[in-house]
Amino acid sequence: MPRPQRRWQPPDPGELRDRVTIQVNAPTRGPTGEPLDNWVTRDTVWAKVEHLSGAVYWQAQQVQAETTLVFTIRYRPDVVSSRCRLVWAGRNFEVKETEDPRSDRVWLIVRGLEVK
Numbered sequence: 001m002p003r004p005q006r007r008w009q010p011p012d013p014g015e016l017r018d019r020v021t022i023q024v025n026a027p028t029r030g031p032t033g034e035p036l037d038n039w040v041t042r043d044t045v046w047a048k049v050e051h052l053s054g055a056v057y058w059q060a061q062q063v064q065a066e067t068t069l070v071f072t073i074r075y076r077p078d079v080v081s082s083r084c085r086l087v088w089a090g091r092n093f094e095v096k097e098t099e100d101p102r103s104d105r106v107w108l109i110v111r112g113l114e115v116k
Contacts, residue, residue, distance in 0.1 A: 008101040008102070010102075010106070010107055011048045011072050011107075015048045015072075016046040016047060016048050016072075016073075016074075017046070017048070018046070018047050018048070018049045018088060018089075019044055019045075019046065019047075019088075020044065020045055020046075020047040020049070020071055020073065020086050020087065020088045021041055021043075021044045021086065021087040021088075022041070022042045022043050022044070022045065022076070022078075022079060022084060022086060023039040023040060023041050023042060023084065023085050023086070023087060024039070024040050024042050024078075024083055024084055025037055025038065025039055025040075025083050025084070025085070026038045026039075026040050039085065042078065042084075043076075045073050045074065045076070046073070046074075047071045047072060047073045047088070048071070048072040048073075049069055049070070049071055049088060050069065050070045050072075051067075051069055051070075052068040052069060052070045052111065066113065066114070067113070067114045068096075068111060068112065068113050068114075069088070069093060069111075069112050069114070070109060070110070070111055070112075071086055071088070071093075071109070071110040071111075071112060072107060072108070072109055072110075073107070073108050073110065074106070074107065074108070075100060075105045075106055075107055075108045076108060077105075079095065079098055079108060079110060080095070080098070081095040081096060081097060081098055085112075086110065086112050088112075091114055092114065093112025093113060093114050094112060094113045094114075095110055095111075095112055096111045096112065096113050097110070097111040098110050098111075099111075
């Protein structure tokens, strides 16, 4: 018998205790015309950070560690998965998915992937 899904509850303001920096990629060109990533800081916000998963896998005969975290922040329309990353505790997380859990533009859930 499937478990009933737990309804999403907004975080208590006291749970937003981590500082997270939102960065946007504004690519540039190198001296020979190759594209270069240029990460520009957009803002630093308070967030609730939760560990979602961790995995270790083999890629090209090298061990890769993959960590997914869930960041809950106040709603921002400028956090777009294809162009943004989050920086938390000196670690970079590629934005994989964003969700407005109640469609009321109050909270934003961001799933971030770190590959070591």
